[in-house]
Amino acid sequence: MKNIRRIVITGPPGSGKTTYIIALKDKGFTIIEENAREIIQEQLKKGSDAVPWKNVPKFSNLVLKERIRNFKKAKATIFFDRGIPDIIAYLWVDNFDVSSKLNKSAKKYKYDNKVFVTQPWRKIYKKDSERKESFEKSIEIFNKIKECYSYYGYEIIFLPKDKPERVVKFILESLN
Numbered sequence: 001m002k003n004i005r006r007i008v009i010t011g012p013p014g015s016g017k018t019t020y021i022i023a024l025k026d027k028g029f030t031i032i033e034e035n036a037r038e039i040i041q042e043q044l045k046k047g048s049d050a051v052p053w054k055n056v057p058k059f060s061n062l063v064l065k066e067r068i069r070n071f072k073k074a075k076a077t078i079f080f081d082r083g084i085p086d087i088i089a090y091l092w093v094d095n096f097d098v099s100s101k102l103n104k105s106a107k108k109y110k111y112d113n114k115v116f117v118t119q120p121w122r123k124i125y126k127k128d129s130e131r132k133e134s135f136e137k138s139i140e141i142f143n144k145i146k147e148c149y150s151y152y153g154y155e156i157i158f159l160p161k162d163k164p165e166r167v168v169k170f171i172l173e174s175l176n
Contacts, residue, residue, distance in 0.1 A: 006074050006111040006173065008083040009159075010145055011118025012138035014126055016161070020118070021081045023164035025170070034081035035066040056096055060087050062096045064102055083111050089148035093141055106152055115154040116171055117145060121161050 011017045011022075018034065024029045028085045039062050043050045067084050086148075088098050120139045133141065148155055157174055159167050171176040 001172060003076060004074050005077040005081075006071060006080060006109045007077065007116070007171075007174075008080045008154075009115070009116045009171070010045050010082050010086055010149070011159070012120050012145065013133050014124060014135070014138055015118035015121050015151045016124060016167075017118045017141070018081055018160075018172070020159065020165055020167045021079060023168045024079050031074065031079045032041075032070045032078055032080045033069070035062055036082070039063060039066065052090070056091065056094055056097075058092060060096075060102070063087055064105060068105060068109060071111075073079070080111065083115070084109055085148045085152050085154070086145060089141065090114075090145040093137075093147065111154070112155055113153075113155050114174065116157050116159050116174070117128040117149070118159050119161060123161075146172075 009017055009021055016157075021031050021033065039059065040051050043059070043062070049055045050062055052059050064084065064087055067082075070080070071084070084097070084102075088102060088106060091098055091102075118144050120135065122135055146156055160170060
């Protein structure tokens with residue numbers, strides 16, 4: 001079990017995070033994709049209000065359940081597209097209280113100490129059906145993500161705004 005590494009790549013919406021995760025997958029690494037979009041799509045199909053623009057706490061509980069499940073299934077080095085502290089950062093952005101369950105989960109399910117964070121990048125930012133935040137809101141999310149991961153004791157490593165292959169090289173060199 002010592003060789004299990006749970007490495008988080010996080011950042012604000014529309015900053016290249018998922019592109020870098022997919023580039024790691026293309027290199028043969030195991031990844032866990034962000035589950036928020038999947039949960040949003042499921043909730044919209046059901047007609048539920050458990051989406052981030054209607055009921056943030058309810059949505060956050062669904063995301064937490066899935067992130068804990070994904071955390072537990074790690075058997076080797078895995079790259080995660082967001083971690084449990086991201087849920088808290090998003091709650092902080094909208095001034096919601098963090099439940100004791102969520103706080104305890106963030107402390108219990110610890111990822112690798114180095115967390116890779118993408119930075120707001122206006123040039124590539126786009127809204128879509130699930131990404132409704134403005135670019136300005138993504139900057140606010142970025143600041144809360146930094147604050148949250150620092151609060152839970154992680155070392156933040158900012159990813160360069162660069163081509164996926166260069167960013168993957170940067171990540172792998174930073175982990176060694």
